[in-house]
Amino acid sequence: MKKIDVVIIGAGPVGLFAVHQLGIKGLKAVVIDNLDRAGGQCIELYPDKPIYDIPAVPECTGEELTKNLQEQIKPFSTEFFYNERVDEVKQDKDNWIVKTNNNNEFTAPNIIIAGGVGSFEPRKLLINDTERYEGKSLFYSVKDKDEFKNKKISIFGGGDSALDWALELSKFSKITLIHRRNEFRGAPHTLSEIKKLENEGKISIKTPCQLVSIEGDKNIESISIKFDDEKTEKIKTDTILSFFGLIMKLGPIAEWGLNMNKKTIEVNSENFETNKKGIFAVGDICSYPGKLKLILSGFHEVALASVECFKRARPNEKYRFEFTTSSKIIQDRLGKK
Amino acid sequence: MPKVIYNNNSGNTKTVEVNNGLSVMEGAIQNNIPGIDADCGGSMACATCHVYVEEKWFDKIPNAEEAEIDMIDMAIEPKKNSRLSCQIIMTEELDGLVVTTPEKQS
Numbered sequence A: 001m002k003k004i005d006v007v008i009i010g011a012g013p014v015g016l017f018a019v020h021q022l023g024i025k026g027l028k029a030v031v032i033d034n035l036d037r038a039g040g041q042c043i044e045l046y047p048d049k050p051i052y053d054i055p056a057v058p059e060c061t062g063e064e065l066t067k068n069l070q071e072q073i074k075p076f077s078t079e080f081f082y083n084e085r086v087d088e089v090k091q092d093k094d095n096w097i098v099k100t101n102n103n104n105e106f107t108a109p110n111i112i113i114a115g116g117v118g119s120f121e122p123r124k125l126l127i128n129d130t131e132r133y134e135g136k137s138l139f140y141s142v143k144d145k146d147e148f149k150n151k152k153i154s155i156f157g158g159g160d161s162a163l164d165w166a167l168e169l170s171k172f173s174k175i176t177l178i179h180r181r182n183e184f185r186g187a188p189h190t191l192s193e194i195k196k197l198e199n200e201g202k203i204s205i206k207t208p209c210q211l212v213s214i215e216g217d218k219n220i221e222s223i224s225i226k227f228d229d230e231k232t233e234k235i236k237t238d239t240i241l242s243f244f245g246l247i248m249k250l251g252p253i254a255e256w257g258l259n260m261n262k263k264t265i266e267v268n269s270e271n272f273e274t275n276k277k278g279i280f281a282v283g284d285i286c287s288y289p290g291k292l293k294l295i296l297s298g299f300h301e302v303a304l305a306s307v308e309c310f311k312r313a314r315p316n317e318k319y320r321f322e323f324t325t326s327s328k329i330i331q332d333r334l335g336k337k
Numbered sequence B: 001m002p003k004v005i006y007n008n009n010s011g012n013t014k015t016v017e018v019n020n021g022l023s024v025m026e027g028a029i030q031n032n033i034p035g036i037d038a039d040c041g042g043s044m045a046c047a048t049c050h051v052y053v054e055e056k057w058f059d060k061i062p063n064a065e066e067a068e069i070d071m072i073d074m075a076i077e078p079k080k081n082s083r084l085s086c087q088i089i090m091t092e093e094l095d096g097l098v099v100t101t102p103e104k105q106s
Helices: A013-023 A062-072 A160-169 A188-199 A251-255 A295-313 A328-333 B024-030 B066-072
Strands: A006-009 A029-032 A079-081 A086-092 A095-100 A105-108 A110-113 A119-122 A152-156 A174-178 A203-206 A209-216 A220-227 A232-236 A239-242 A246-249 A264-266 A279-281 B003-008 B013-017 B050-053 B082-084 B097-101
Touching: A006 A013, A006 A105, A013 A029, A013 A062, A013 A295, A086 A251, A095 A110, A110 A295, A152 A160, A160 A174, A160 A188, A160 A239, A174 A209, A188 A203, A209 A232, A220 A239, A279 A295, B003 B024, B066 B082
Parallel strands: A006 A029, A006 A110, A029 A079, A110 A279, A152 A174, A152 A239, A174 A203, B003 B097
Antiparallel strands: A086 A095, A095 A105, A119 A246, A209 A220, A220 A232, B003 B013, B050 B082, B050 B097
16 A cells, blocks of 8 residues: 555646646645546647636647646656555544555555546447446457457448548458447548448448347347438347447546535635545546636635645645745656756 | 527427527526536537527528538437537527427437
């Protein structure tokens, strides 16, 4: 079990800036996120869309904002745990024990939940009883493409992931690409490659249609799809790949005994502590009178929460408010001479 | 003030007044309409405010832009009359608009 001053849940912009605000106060944090990289919604939902309301930054994309924040917190050499979701939070006197679904365990006096709208998870097929195939013959991502050799694969989706994997896996498997519209959304080059492979008979494209059922017992044997004109078709399939994007799920957070208001966690607006001492919620996931779901609000929230985190992590020290422009200690922590 | 009629697939109907200029999604959130969560707050990034628009109203709403159509691909059981309710802005002309939330959308 790792001892640390603060466990930050969520590596979005607010979680990243929390590292900074804690770091300049001399506190050590770890960051846990269910995605495979930092940035949260900024990276997952709108990496290329410009943001115009970050103070003193007239315009930047979600990707640039994330990169800059990562640069800003470099001096604190913080450990990040990606592809991990916090499943359990338990009290141990003045500390909290945090367990992830990857069996990592931390103990800390403070937890900062910067979880946005929850963790990102793949959007699953809505057909009943698909769980038994999941991870065996039904997949929502490709981890090891060697497992997809010499198969009959049906790929669902009309975006980049569906198209890219259709191209890649068509090198050694039979691919059927299925989409609810005739139009696919992808890079022009990818689209022309797909067209070429279709003409060569290497990829079969079925549009506009949707999945109706999956047939098979232990393994998938075929799928049935329905076209817009109500015609149906059975396609021999042993593997399904589904790319309907990610959804945000609150997940286990709802079970930690925190006061919730719909999908948000209630906090006070003095230090953004929840009803549990030492557990804070900041950014989109917190609610208090007048709350605005803006990145800049989240930055303010972590600044205040980090003061209370300091008091709990260093009960025998006095907290001193300092400016980065004049504090030698902060400049030292930032590696500036 | 124009009215919006929100149906859900279990047969419940709620009629609410939504100010001109507000979206059908905002009207739903302010009135606790089930099935419309609007996780992303109206930035066309999540499809949790997806609705089916009653046929006779569908053509009266300005067409969806590409980003919305892309997002509808990710919605729960999209149909031809699918829209994101955050992109439907209320006007007097839309008074009486009927939308239905998909059954499995929570």
